[in-house]
Amino acid sequence: MVVIQKVLLVDPKKCTGCRICEVACSLHKEGVCSSTRSRIHVLKWEAEGIDIPVVCWHCEDAPCEKVCPVKAIHRSPETGAMLIDQGLCIGCRECMAVCPFGGVTMSETGEMVKCxxxxxxxxxxxLCPTEAIEYAKPSRYILARKRESALKIGEMLKLA
Structure with missing residues (x-):
């Protein structure tokens, strides 16, 4: 059994759609302020009138890890994050195809990237000014809430 240390928790009710999370991520990871180069993306859900930051959920039973033909995706023992080994990754996009939350994308340079x-x-x-994104140890209640949110996001992505 995988023990998840901490997880990113998203509260769509607090998100204003400012996209500061995208800019912070791209600046930290890529050295540029570009939402297209971020590992987190704010999705506007017009029908519900909310904005939802979409990011890798670092699933306990990660489909991206299972589908990778070269075993380039593994869990960090330090953080519990699912990581992509760029030295092994062949860019086949299988991980991107199976992620139910849109957490894996292909960069402008052709590398598979994720949080x-x-x-x-x-x-x-x-840097989130409204504290819509939290990094916390999961409880049973939090994990249930996270799964519920994840299912909603998955449904929304199917409609997009």
């Missing part, structure tokens, strides 16, 4: 929790100190959490 790595900034080595246990996520910049998106630090």
């Amino acid at each position: 790595d929790l900034c080595d246990g100190d996520p910049f998106c959490v630090k």
